Amino acid sequence: MAFLDIAAVTKSFGAQGVLKDVNLSIERGEFVVFVGPSGCGKSTLLRIITGLETVTSGTISIEGEVMNDVEPARRGTAMVFQSYALYPHMTTFQNVSFSLRMAHRARDVIVDKVQKAAAILQLDKLLERKPGQLSGGQKQRVAIGRAIVREPRVFLFDEPLSNLDAELRVQMRAELMELHRRLGTTMIYVTHDQVEAMTLADKMVVMHAGRVQQAGKPLDLYDDPDNRFVAGFVGSPKMNFLPARVQSSGPNALGLAGVGGAGEATLPFTAPPGLAGPVEIGLRPERMRPLPPGAPPPPNSIVLEGQVTLVEELGSESYVHMVLADGTPVTLRAGRDETVEGPSLRVAADPRHALLFGPDGERIRSQGGSKR
Numbered sequence: 001m002a003f004l005d006i007a008a009v010t011k012s013f014g015a016q017g018v019l020k021d022v023n024l025s026i027e028r029g030e031f032v033v034f035v036g037p038s039g040c041g042k043s044t045l046l047r048i049i050t051g052l053e054t055v056t057s058g059t060i061s062i063e064g065e066v067m068n069d070v071e072p073a074r075r076g077t078a079m080v081f082q083s084y085a086l087y088p089h090m091t092t093f094q095n096v097s098f099s100l101r102m103a104h105r106a107r108d109v110i111v112d113k114v115q116k117a118a119a120i121l122q123l124d125k126l127l128e129r130k131p132g133q134l135s136g137g138q139k140q141r142v143a144i145g146r147a148i149v150r151e152p153r154v155f156l157f158d159e160p161l162s163n164l165d166a167e168l169r170v171q172m173r174a175e176l177m178e179l180h181r182r183l184g185t186t187m188i189y190v191t192h193d194q195v196e197a198m199t200l201a202d203k204m205v206v207m208h209a210g211r212v213q214q215a216g217k218p219l220d221l222y223d224d225p226d227n228r229f230v231a232g233f234v235g236s237p238k239m240n241f242l243p244a245r246v247q248s249s250g251p252n253a254l255g256l257a258g259v260g261g262a263g264e265a266t267l268p269f270t271a272p273p274g275l276a277g278p279v280e281i282g283l284r285p286e287r288m289r290p291l292p293p294g295a296p297p298p299p300n301s302i303v304l305e306g307q308v309t310l311v312e313e314l315g316s317e318s319y320v321h322m323v324l325a326d327g328t329p330v331t332l333r334a335g336r337d338e339t340v341e342g343p344s345l346r347v348a349a350d351p352r353h354a355l356l357f358g359p360d361g362e363r364i365r366s367q368g369g370s371k372r
């Protein structure tokens with residue numbers, strides 16, 4: 001059994017189903033990130049793990065022990081909230097030591113634990129300050145310090161960096177990764193920011209509408225998404241989705257027509273038996289290349305033609321937004337040395353990089369061994 005096991009968990013608030021048959025195994029020491037759009041249920045799942053909410057059905061187990069009826073303080077979890085939730089009238093020392101003082105721990109034990117946490121979090125010089133005298137990042141460190149001194153089995157973070165500015169977020173992200181490396185404790189982290197999820201997670205859990213859509217290593221989800229939601233959610237700029245129709249099907253050759261409204265394409269793909277009708281091709285923006293005017297496309301490529309609507313210059317590269325004749329929006333990432341001349345632009349993509357999705361949004365995989 002996994003270190004932390006979430007089995008068939010559902011949660012409803014009145015008539016509203018918020019979590020639907022959530023199953024997840026978390027190993028000891030893993031850094032797990034729950035990510036998904038606002039309202040998908042990630043905070044609720046975190047609150048269920050720590051005991052601030054009950055399940056409607058299903059079980060939460062930690063180290064083989066069912067936690068459903070165990071009170072929050074006895075679960076060995078410590079939560080860090082987005083709002084920091086510090087006591088404003090207490091100093092850093094008092095805030096960090098609060099749970100130890102409530103547990104009537106000996107004074108020298110308290111001082112020792114607070115000093116160790118303060119050293120890890122660089123709070124040593126701020127122990128006598130009150131929250132009003134601390135920056136956002138420092139307050140966040142105090143909140144983390146308060147969790148560390150409890151020596152939990154599992155740290156739970158609910159969007160802890162969302163009140164910080166972009167630069168500080170990046171810095172705190174690095175600090176959290178270092179903290180995880182030092183402590184080796186299991187951490188579960190909630191965010192709606194997929195970049196944050198990609199950079200932090202050993203295991204990334206993408207949620208949507210109360211269900212786990214896919215869980216795995218961030219790059220596996222990026223390269224090999226199970227469905228259109230995960231494909232579109234992970235990655236920035238987002239994956240492009242091009243409507244197409246199945247025209248012919250053979251071993252390692254799937255003929256598509258109406259690609260992006262007009263073009264044809266042959267994918268090196270063995271379709272499942274009976275595949276017919278409308279599908280969607282998924283292509284990442286970095287898998288498309290702009291074609292200089294008049295230049296022939298590489299053999300067998302998927303070629304798209306459209307009107308450039310916006311070029312975002314980012315210095316090292318640019319994001320080129322275009323719209324195809326049928327109205328399908330397409331974004332490509334172009335390098336500095338690539339010529340992008342509007343208003344009309346042709347782009348080419350290697351069909352080996354195309355993913356295929358059915359009308360139900362599920363990924364259609366090539367039959368017979370290949371990942372695609």
Ligand SMILES: Nc1ncnc2c1ncn2[C@@H]1O[C@H](COP(=O)(O)OP(=O)(O)OP(=O)(O)O)[C@@H](O)[C@H]1O
Pocket residue numbers: 013018036037038039040041042043044045192
């Ligand atoms: N105590 C509650 N009573 C009723 N509905 C609730 C309660 N808590 C959460 N919800 C609802 O459950 C759904 C999921 O909320 P949750 O906070 O888990 O989402 P989330 O994915 O964490 O979103 P966000 O990123 O916006 O925090 C939302 O529709 C929310 O309105």
